[in-house]
Amino acid sequence: MSTPVELRAALADRLTKDGTLTEHAWESAVRAVPRELFVGTYFTPLAGSVPTSYRPVRKGEPGWLEGIYDDLTLVTQLDGRTGPEDTAGETATGVPSSSSTLPSVVLRMWQQLDAEAGHRVLEIGTGTGYSTALGAHRLGDGNITSIEYDPVIGAAAAAAIKAAEFSPRLIIGDGLRGDPGGGQYDRLIATCSVRYIPLSWLHQVKPGGRILVTLSGWSYANALALLDVTAPGEATGRFLADPTSFMIARPHDRPPRPTLDLLPGEERPTLIDPTTLDSWTGGWVAQLAAPGAIRMGAGGQQILWDLATGSQARTALGPDNGWTVTQRGPVALWDQVERAVQSWQTAGEPHQDHFGITVSATGQRVWLGAEDGPSWNLPI
Known part of the structure; x- marks a missing residue:
């Protein structure tokens, strides 16, 4: 039976060999x-x-x-x-x-954050505390502040971090509001996903600083974004190629849903293949187009349901092996999804690293290709 030291060394060796670990300082953290x-x-x-x-x-x-x-x-x-x-x-x-979270994702994100010696980092979502301890080993206890929403989880993480002989600053609270004590950070990393970038983060990360966060939604499609803060309350960035997903922050999670009754509506042929929504980026594009909806089903039988308005859209096999969609309610959900997916298909169905995000006082917008390309507003 292998010892913990041997298992840590083996994990570090595997992550180095597969290209996850590219910096010696983070490899040392895994071993320690x-x-x-x-x-x-x-x-x-x-x-x-x-x-x-x-x-x-x-x-x-x-x-x-x-x-x-x-x-x-x-x-x-x-x-x-x-x-x-x-x-x-x-x-x-x-x-x-x-x-x-699996160590390879945690360590890849820490490296993508590009935090250097002397940088102050705000971590949103302490979780078990393992990621926090890795950050403290690499950057020093005094440069790490971590916020956990759940007090039970936070207490367990604090005990584990202390047992591992680290002492970063730990806070129990709503990480979406940032550091309750204020302060300016060089980097922010989130180990939960959000529907939009909280404004507090954009004021607590210095201009020139970076935010690494997974954007998600009520259909639970995910995309990892790296943003550069350009001014207080403003940022711009790109989405990264890595398929990364996190549990959505509890205040951003969808409300409890009642029992769904599939009601009659207007039926027509679809303009896109419903199975497109099952791909990683295709489902994410659909979520951008209909952010207030949840998506159920799979393959050719997709269901979109807007909880606020009751609007529905559902696809089914039609005549001649084609697909039809039935819609009802004030929001034409499938129309919105079709337009977004068609724009993406016209661009050649690129992966998420062809998308970017711009955040300003007027809103938060995800765009395809360039800032003047097709775009969708986030639900702030």
């Missing part, structure tokens, strides 16, 4: 920070279960330590309240609400 202090217990999904069931993996049981040093995301909480230690039976069901 004991992930097992931050993930005492965790859930693993049971393959093929519908809805997904999770098995608690408890400290000391066979495979526990090896699982911690796999390059995997480890779910640590379900439904905002249930941890592995709270599970009396063999399995539990629920929606993941906290996790320890």
Whole structure:
């Protein structure tokens, strides 16, 4: 059986070999920070279960330590309240609400942030504290401030960080409001996703500083953005090629949805293939076009439902093996999605790194190709 030191070294070697780790200082952090202090217990999904069931993996049981040093995301909480230690039976069901993100993603993002010695960094979403400890090792305790929304998760992270002998500044609160004490930061990194860039971040990161955050929405499509703050309250940036997803910040999450009744509406042939929405970028473009809607279904049978207006759109197989769409309500959801997807297809269906974002006092806008290209407003 391998020791934690050996497992950390093996993880560092794997991430260096596959190109994830490109800076020696971050490789040293992986070899030094004991992930097992931050993930005492965790859930693993049971393959093929519908809805997904999770098995608690408890400290000391066979495979526990090896699982911690796999390059995997480890779910640590379900439904905002249930941890592995709270599970009396063999399995539990629920929606993941906290996790320890796979190390390769955490380390790739820290390197993309381009934080250097002396930079002050604000981290949104302490989670288990593993990412926070990596940052503290690389940049120093005094340069890291981390904010966690959930007090139970935050307390556990604080204990683990202390046990690992780090002492960054830790805050329990709403990270979307930034540092409650104010202050100016050189970098901001978010380990949750948001529907739009909170204005507080744009005033707490210095002009010339950077923000790295995943943009998501109520259809849970994701895109990783790196923004340069150009002035207080203003920024511009590009989306990165890496397919990165995080749980959406709880204040930005969609409201509870009632039971969906599929009601009659106006039917017509679709102008796009509904299966286009199943691709990573295609689904994200659809979300940009209809930000107030949730998307359900898959393949040719897509369902869009706007919770605020009750508007619906659903696709189905039509005559001659084509596809039809049925829409009802004040918002023509599929019309909006069609226009956005067609603009993307005209550009050659580029990946997300061909998109950019501009944030100003007048709003937040995602654009394709260049700032004067097709664009969509974020729902601020």
